[in-house]
Each structure stands twice: as structure tokens, then as C-alpha cells.
Amino acid sequence: MDISRIEAAARRLDGHARRTPLLSSPFLDEIAGRRVLVKAECLQHTGSFKFRGAWSAISALDPDVRAKGVIAFSSGNHAQGIAAAARAHGIPAVIVMPSDAPAAKVAGTRGLGAEVVPYDRATEDRDAIGARLAGERGLTLIKPFDEPEVIAGQGTCGLEIVGQAAEAGVTEADVIVCCGGGGLTSGIALALEAYGPDLRARPAEPQGFDDVRRSLAEGGIRRNAALSGNICDAIVTPQPGDLTFPIMQRLCGPGLAVSEDEALRAMQLTFRHLKIVAEPGGAVALAAALFRPNEITGDAVICTVSGGNVDPEVFARALAMPA
């Protein structure tokens, strides 16, 4: 992986992905005790940065291969990104999803034109189903993060951050990134390495599901003990990726971890002061910036709000938090 791959992805995404705004509010600056800039990837197509990686991967395929279609395993933001990017390319998308996935997510993915293939988590093998479908139809599997063209697509967010932060007068800052498998974090880190010498990527995760933070601290890949039971489930993955971890290890500062309540409070504060909708997993970076000031140095911090796909019931919980 090098910067030329991200730059090539940026050219393919031009005119298709949104250049999301870099927002700010004096009220957030005051809470954080330093200047806060927020990259609003919740405003990306399909409501999360995942559209970037999906578009990058699909647009990079050989046209004959691409025409047969793509397949992904996901019940979340990756599924929607793939579905929308595939539809815009005029190719079929198959999303293999647990049969107990929320109806809204199934409907949302189908609404973007994808075929949803449900499987029973207890009795069926997801990978076997995917391999069979891929073999029968010639579909290409697009992995959610540990895939070079996906990392390159997410890295385009980092290119935008460098440019937009400079426009705002910020060239030196920690760039805190909501981190699951590390696709967005490693992509942004590569972009900062090339163009933002005094910008440093740092992963943010939910407490208790901070596999990347621990992996970085301990110098090798560590797993999460559990994979569910946190409101930030969307960014909980078993462990950092084989491709993403070495990039993060080389380039990233220490990880940060926040509580569920802190993520919910950050969601309320984005509602109040930025007028954007953050999902819990998309709010952990801002939560770290606001509520972990002693773990950050410097006059400015940049955070991703990486997605906004949250159920109304969960958002209502954030609204009900103490201000």
C-alpha cells in the first residue's frame, strides 16, 4: 500500500463520493479545551465512510469481472456502501446477512437494489454460502477492511482532511478515527503520512472492545474477548486486519477508548452543536476528543464522525443523556 493507490482511488471517486464537510463549533472547542474539527462522514452516501471503500474496490475491478457482480458479508454500513456503489455501476450485488438482522437494515440494503441472502447463524456456514454463490455466479467478494482497494478508498477521506484542515489553518493535530477493523484508520494514516507531516492518526474504540489500542500498545495483534454487548457494535470486530495492523503500527499514535455513556453524550453534542446525526460507533472519536483531553496534546484535534446509521430508539437515548 502506498499513497499512489489512494490518489488513484480519489480520481475514481471524484464526482461519485461526496467531499464531506469539516465542521466545527465554538461550544465543542470549549468542552474539549482545544480547537475541534469534525469530518462529517455521516453525510457520505449511505450514511457512512464505507461508500468510499466500496466504490474504490468496485471501480478498480476489471470490467468483465465487475459485470458479473459483487458479494459481501455484512448487516451494516459495508452492506449499504456495497449496494449503492454496485447499483451506480449497474452491476448486481449480493449481501449475505444473518437471518436475525434488523428488518430496517435488510430493507435498507434491499432498497439500494441489492439481493439479500439470509443465513442462520446457528446452523449455517456464512463463508460456505458466500463461496458457493460466488462460484456459481462469478461474483467477486469485497471484504470490509482487509483489502487494499478498500483501504485506498477510505484513505481518500484522509486526503480531504489534510486539505480541509489546512484551509481552516490547522496543520498540526491528532486525527482521531473511529476504528473497527482499521480500514479507515490505516487509509487515513497513509494519507497523512504523505501530505500531513504534523497530522497523526489515532484509533478510537469502545472500552472493552479496544483490540486495536491493545494491539498497538503490546506490539502484536490482540483479539477482543467478546464481539457483542456494546452500543458501538458497528465498529466491533474480532481483531485488527492483517493488512491494516502493520500500517497502523507504523504510523498511528496510541489508541483511545471511551465508554458507552461518553459515546452517547458525544452523539447528543453533535446533535446540539453540529446538527449532524452520529451513530454510537461513529461518535467514539469525538467522545475521545471531548472527554479524554489529557490523552491528547496540541492546540487542535480532528475527529471523524464516521457514520450516522442509528435507530431512532438509540438516538433517543443519546438525546436523553444529561447535557
Next chain:
Amino acid sequence: MDISRIEAAARRLDGHARRTPLLSSPFLDEIAGRRVLVKAECLQHTGSFKFRGAWSAISALDPDVRAKGVIAFSSGNHAQGIAAAARAHGIPAVIVMPSDAPAAKVAGTRGLGAEVVPYDRATEDRDAIGARLAGERGLTLIKPFDEPEVIAGQGTCGLEIVGQAAEAGVTEADVIVCCGGGGLTSGIALALEAYGPDLRARPAEPQGFDDVRRSLAEGGIRRNAALSGNICDAIVTPQPGDLTFPIMQRLCGPGLAVSEDEALRAMQLTFRHLKIVAEPGGAVALAAALFRPNEITGDAVICTVSGGNVDPEVFARALAMPA
């Protein structure tokens, strides 16, 4: 008022106001039965388009006059726009506000550096207080809509709409604008007249508070029977302005009016599909686009979401509406 005044305002706003994004979602297109583009002015500084007019008016003042400061009557979005624009110019701002205004609005305005002067609605004369303060301190009154430089500032939103819609391939559409006194509507209408010959501005209001719709239909200024009791209070004004009405009469298509429930549902749909926060009065244009399809012609419609300053309790009501 002519377009050169809007263009001059645009030059003064450049680098200070945000160029807010024009958003869309295939799910909204499906509900509306046509393509829907949403100008997200809730992402403007201070959470509403009012910052544009405030900046325009303050930046247009003679420097010696400006240095003495500005004064405004408002407990809402205009107050915050004036406060933020005055602070950025390094000048004092005095906001005269009813003493029973919500504490959050008082704190928000003070948080932006303005001096809040409360008055008792029952026993004190707001205009007399304002005149006294203005006389004593040499403050300039910035009216909320019936003021040429304010209209010019709001018109910059229309310039952006023309350009962004063309980028999205839309040059022919109704442009539905959330309408109180008509500053935003008339400003946008002037911009469309100059640069979007096949774009037509149309005001949207709450049912029962549709003074502009009735004024346009009946060919003269009509008043609202009441001034409170609607969830969209922020855009309820007594009647169209003396400056704004003739512009709207010359340039605008028929007005549209929506119910409180429709505004709340539109708020939920912007939450679900665009990941932005709309206040009730900021959602009426989108509500009209989604729920009044028979009053609109053409393949595309453009709506402003003009503000996002809504209390968590009210937003929770929108989230609880049937999907």
C-alpha cells in the same frame, strides 16, 4: 434590490459562511415520487441560514459605525447569527430577548459572546428598550428579514443552490423554501431570477400560519391570526415584510402549507436518510416536497432545510413518529 447586491454579499461571505452541501437520498426520491435535493442550511454556522444575513449586514456597515456594535431583537436563530457574526468582526452585539426565553437559547446566545438584555413582555416595550440602548451606545439595529443587506445575505444561499443543482444535473425545478418573514425566500428568488431561469422559488409554511401563501394568493399582505401555538414557531411571523413581499409576489410560485405532523415526519426522514438535524420550521419545505406531491410539477424539487436548532425533547417527538 438587485442581483449585484447578492453578489457583493457573496464576496463578503466568502471564507466566512459555509458553502453548505446539497444532499439527496434515493429513499427520499422514492417517497416524493421525483428527485429531491436538500440544501442543508442547518449545517451553516450557528445552525441556520440566519448567519448569512447577519454577516452580510454587519460586513456592509461603515467601519466606524460597525465598531460601535449592533443590536437585534430575537430569541432564536437571528440572535445566534448576529452574535456569531459580530464576534467574528470583533464588535459588540446586544440581543434584546424576552425574559421568559428558554434558558438554553439565552445561554447559547451568551456563549457566542453577545450581551443579552432581557425584558418583560407584559410590562416593558421592546422597541423602546432597543431604541434607548441604540441611542446610548450608537448600536446599529439589524432587522431579521426586512433589510436589504440581510435579504442579500440570504440570497447567497440561492447562488449556491443554482450552482450545486446544475452540478447534480438539475436546472429545472421548484425550489421550496421554509418561509417566515420572507428574507430567505425573497433572497433565493432573486438569485434564481438571475441565474436559474427554470428554477422557481416557492414558500413553505405551517398550516394556520400561512400568511405568505395567503398574501400571494390574494394579491396583498395578509396577517396571521395567531403568532404562537405551532411547533414551527421559529418561522411564524406576523406578516410578510414590506421589502420581501413585493419580491416574492413578482418571482415566487404558489405557497405550500404543511401540518405539524408532516413537519415532524420530515424531521425523522432527514434523520434517517440524510443524517442531518432539522428543526420543525426548517423541515416544512421538505415536508411539502414529500407530502404534497400533487402541488408540485416537474421531475425534481429542491428544498431548504433552513435550520437545525431544536430542543432534544422536540426532536424525540419526531423520532417517535410512525416511520
